[in-house]
Amino acid sequence: MPAYFQAHPSASVPRAAADDTDATAPILEALAEYTRQHTVRFHMPGHKGGYGADPLILNLLGRCAFVHDVTNVPGMDDLHQATDVIRQAQDLAATAFGAEATYFLINGASCGLQALVMAICNPGDEILVPRNLHRSLLSGLILSGALPVFFKPAYDPDLGIPLAVSPPSIAEALAQHPAARAVFVVNPTYHGITSDLALIADTVHAYGLPLLVDEAHGAHLRFHEVLPPCALDQGADASVQGTHKILAAFTQAAMLHVRGERIDRARLEAVLRILQSTSTSYLLLGSLDAARRQVAVSGRQLLQQALELAQGLRRSVNEIEGLFSFDEEWARERGAAGLDRLKVTITGKEAGISGLWAEEWLRKHYHIQMEMSDPYNLLAIVTFGNTGEDIELLLHGLREMQARAAGRYGSEFGPCPHHLLPPDPVLSVTPREAFLAPAVALPLEEAVGRTSVEIISCYPPGIPALCPGEVITSEVVTYLVLARELGVRLQGPADPTLNSIRVMR
Numbered sequence: 001m002p003a004y005f006q007a008h009p010s011a012s013v014p015r016a017a018a019d020d021t022d023a024t025a026p027i028l029e030a031l032a033e034y035t036r037q038h039t040v041r042f043h044m045p046g047h048k049g050g051y052g053a054d055p056l057i058l059n060l061l062g063r064c065a066f067v068h069d070v071t072n073v074p075g076m077d078d079l080h081q082a083t084d085v086i087r088q089a090q091d092l093a094a095t096a097f098g099a100e101a102t103y104f105l106i107n108g109a110s111c112g113l114q115a116l117v118m119a120i121c122n123p124g125d126e127i128l129v130p131r132n133l134h135r136s137l138l139s140g141l142i143l144s145g146a147l148p149v150f151f152k153p154a155y156d157p158d159l160g161i162p163l164a165v166s167p168p169s170i171a172e173a174l175a176q177h178p179a180a181r182a183v184f185v186v187n188p189t190y191h192g193i194t195s196d197l198a199l200i201a202d203t204v205h206a207y208g209l210p211l212l213v214d215e216a217h218g219a220h221l222r223f224h225e226v227l228p229p230c231a232l233d234q235g236a237d238a239s240v241q242g243t244h245k246i247l248a249a250f251t252q253a254a255m256l257h258v259r260g261e262r263i264d265r266a267r268l269e270a271v272l273r274i275l276q277s278t279s280t281s282y283l284l285l286g287s288l289d290a291a292r293r294q295v296a297v298s299g300r301q302l303l304q305q306a307l308e309l310a311q312g313l314r315r316s317v318n319e320i321e322g323l324f325s326f327d328e329e330w331a332r333e334r335g336a337a338g339l340d341r342l343k344v345t346i347t348g349k350e351a352g353i354s355g356l357w358a359e360e361w362l363r364k365h366y367h368i369q370m371e372m373s374d375p376y377n378l379l380a381i382v383t384f385g386n387t388g389e390d391i392e393l394l395l396h397g398l399r400e401m402q403a404r405a406a407g408r409y410g411s412e413f414g415p416c417p418h419h420l421l422p423p424d425p426v427l428s429v430t431p432r433e434a435f436l437a438p439a440v441a442l443p444l445e446e447a448v449g450r451t452s453v454e455i456i457s458c459y460p461p462g463i464p465a466l467c468p469g470e471v472i473t474s475e476v477v478t479y480l481v482l483a484r485e486l487g488v489r490l491q492g493p494a495d496p497t498l499n500s501i502r503v504m505r
């Protein structure tokens with residue numbers, strides 16, 4: 001076996017093995033049965049199986065999407081009190097993903113992160129969160145009234161990306177904040193870097209606290225032995241997975257998994273009932289059921305194909321002069337426990353090629369859309385939905401781009417002008433207090449020293465540059481101005497030009 005496909009060193013975990021039950025899909029079967037009966041619909045949604053839909057969207061999506069767009073009708077169970085097909089599908093998912101209980105989410109991984117914070121924290125409670133937290137976790141802090149205590153993952157200044165969280169940094173933060181209610185970690189990062197969660201879990205559990213993992217990018221990890229192990233298999237108490245990100249569920253479909261006794265499930269379920277829509281989309285629920293079925297039955301084989309494609313892409317990128325794509329060894333040398341190799345980060349720094357420019361160039365000239373870009377990097381997510389032709393086209397585009405860009409951009413693109421990890425926030429009040437406070441808009445430069453009421457993030461990756469409750473420093477202003485000048489998409493400010501910013505009055 002080539003070294004590339006040898007098992008991950010900590011792959012000691014039981015992987016899901018397919019059996020006949022795995023192949024069932026209770027929600028999809030119930031959906032098929034309901035539509036087979038050709039029931040005359042006097043229920044929502046108003047398009048009644050597509051007959052009332054606008055022809056433009058009907059032609060675009062086809063009738064099938066509308067026929068199956070039902071909500072909580074008899075026989076379809078109820079996400080908010082699941083006892084039938086949703087319950088069965090969630091139980092199957094719990095088995096496949098190594099959980100004791102799994103909750104289907106129809107409002108993205110965002111909703112799962114918010115629910116965990118609200119299930120655990122009361123107003124004023126401290127919770128340890130990483131500086132590279134996603135903005136949806138910050139919105140959970142606003143909803144709950146919790147006070148974030150930030151710790152820092154390692155950071156690579158060359159590529160400008162967050163790396164792993166070191167277990168000692170968690171131990172240190174816990175020693176300083178023994179009253180904290182939980183610890184959150186993002187694992188894997190957007191770029192696929194993983195931390196030693198087993199050691200982090202031991203550290204966190206020694207304080208009797210739950211370890212919560214934003215595993216939005218890791219729903220596939222459990223299904224191939226060369227991938228880093230998933231959070232629950234390393235001792236985490238809860239993980240939130242965006243099943244739509246790498247697995248094949250529809251956008252917005254996600255799962256929240258829990259195990260052990262450290263999380264009060266009754267409160268968690270009550271919070272989910274508050275946060276999730278009462279008009280549940282069965283297209284989303286059905287796609288979760290299908291995504292689970294697919295990986296439980298043939299995840300390893302599908303991921304093997306994807307890993308081979310990603311490996312081929314990474315190797316060929318590294319043969320193009322001036323381009324670089326890091327591998328697992330690079331990540332480990334910088335303290336990571338592993339790398340999700342389906343994330344292929346492509347850096348054109350040596351050739352003086354900006355990731356932002358490259359993304360646009362590929363879109364314009366090759367009709368290729370990357371997952372994200374920043375001043376140094378392009379990120380490709382390779383999945384079993386990709387083909388060898390996709391990889392070839394991307395490589396073709398990268399080669400042509402490199403040839404055209406060489407020498408033209410080098411002198412303009414100097415030392416790291418901007419990095420993905422914004423300055424450390426210093427909070428004067430909780431995010432919730434700031435969010436709810438009376439606010440006034442000030443010119444950005446005049447806002448230094450005042451407390452922000454806004455969340456402002458570069459999107460993607462969605463790491464907040466500024467949090468509500470954070471004292472605005474000149475460093476943050478410089479960061480935001482630079483991001484704006486570089487054309488990074490900024491999400492959150494009431495004034496999209498960012499000439500002004502809202503602060504506590």
Ligand SMILES: Cc1ncc(COP(=O)(O)O)c(C=O)c1O
Binds near residue numbers: 108136189216461
């Ligand atoms: C690390 C991380 N966590 C959470 C989320 C939120 O996921 P969703 O878009 O499914 O709500 C994202 C979205 O990109 C993310 O990158």
